[in-house]
Amino acid sequence: MKEQLHTQLTEAIGALLKEAGDAAEVPAFTLEVPRNTDHGDFACNAAMLLTKRLGKPPRDIAAALIERLGDADGLLEGTEVAGPGFLNLRLSTSHWRDLVLRIIQDGAIYGNNSAGVGKRVNVEFVSANPTGPLTVGHGRQAILGDVIARLLGASGWEVTREYYFNNGGRQMRVLGQSLKARYLEGLGKAAPPTPEMLDGSVEEWPETLDGLPVAFPNGGYQGNYLFEIAAELRETRGDELIEEDADGFFRLEAQGRIFTEIRKTLDSLDIQFDEYYNESSLYDEGKLDETLSDLREKSLVFEQEGATWLRATALGLDRDRVIIKGTGEPTYLFPDIAYHREKFRRGFDRIVDVQGADHIEQFPFVRLAVAQLGCDPERIELVMHQFVTITRGGEQVKQSTRRATYITIDDLVGEVGADVFRFFMIQRKAEGHLDFDLDLATSSDWKKNPAMYVQYAHARTCGIERKLEEQGKSMPEATEMDADRLVLPEEIELLKKLNEFPEVVARAAEGLSPHHVSYYLRELAGLWNPYIQDGSKHRILSDDEGLTAARIGLALAVRVVLCNGLKLLGVSAPEKM
């Protein structure tokens, strides 16, 4: 419908330009739903864009356009010139009549669009190293990535959700050492570090304490989960693992168990991945060597002080970076470049990386490096998100990774539930700081809790159907739902809101901005809850059968949109609360 209007406008503008002897292309004008409802259902800015080319005042051009547009084949009921030269277009009533029926008929697919049909997108998110439980920061990323994937899916894209499993490097080695230390400590074969050593006030650690060696590495992982794994190992294996390698058995054991826990956590949030891309496969398949020699061919690699460097300054960046350490081990950056190149080779039209603010510095290096390898850098997009703070009782909860006093996703989901957790995590745009207010999330005053406010709006639409049943009446046929009977201002408001949904989805998907959807749902619920609340003003189930059918139609349409919207957010749409 919007497309039709757009086409008609383009034709009218083209005709106008031709008349004026201007053969150039029609400029890209906007056709949008104005904030102010007095400005019609759509507003177009074309006239103002043409002032220079036509040398006429914008309002005159607008008037000429209106003349040529007419009623756009019955689509429009009113057109007018407004403000500095906007074209305000009002849709004919038949459109509103059709809307309710269309929503009900489309059902689960209402709101979808075809922007990405035939194209493939890769969304990489979480990608946490299995060194410990997922924290709240990972949680934000998990929900962001998942909802972005859902939005792109609703826009016709073929989506691959990917988790980059990065199990090489020093961190994992330290993890193995930490686990082995806990194991030995429990057997009385090693001494645990003192609290002073752990909190960083002792720089040089002693090799022994009370005659026992200190096995725990400086900077090791202090979380309780390692004690638990170690205890389990002692229970099942006794002391037979003493000779096992920290970087072998213990590292793999820790990695395996922790990753299992991570997947459990993700599962509890209803997040599944299509692909766990293993860093080590880049080594096994020679992708690193290949990338290195290709970069070398471009003179982007040099040796210095025993290490191999990427000449990033040649790409306009402010410093060069080591890609292979003096030890022969690659840094994080190197496989990451090869990895992104592989994403291109795997045939994705669009590559989306969801990353935390701490990772941001990495991105320009990867992007410019793969660009040198023949990949179109425009096709990689970064969704960067700031961190999450948690507030309880009006005070910020202190978090420290080093001391392992962080709050995990499991903690939080256990407290507020997956639905509230998900909704809260996409309430703000990604680049902004997010404060997770536990008092609000667990509040018994549910009206203040936006997740439940929206869910409740959905439950209420279902309540009407139950009520209908109680009264022993049957659901009216779709054809009886005559939206012409919906004439109250609040009903028109609702119809317009429902009409907006597909555009909200399209915009959120294109801009990789899930928060548009949560805002929209909050607004729709904000219209619907008061409407249904005040039964005296506009009863839905009344003696007037025609009106009843029309309002049931409205309720069903609202239900469809709330349900679809919540589904995009991965939040359940309960029929009863």
Next chain:
RNA sequence: GGCCCUGUGGCCUAAUGGAUAAGGCGUUGGUUUUCGGAACCAAAGAUUGCAGGUUCGAGUCCUGCCAGGGUCACCA
């Protein structure tokens, strides 16, 4: 110090370059005390951090400054 992100009513925030900057929380004043179990209406509250610039038009884009956060590893 370099680079990145963010500055919007008292608080939290929204706004594909569009018209009178939109919600929620809180505050104040009414209405309602009942349902289809989470009430409604109204009011107050803003120089969109500051100063320039770009143009028909800037919260949005550009430059400089100020403030907060992040990051500047042969960590990941």
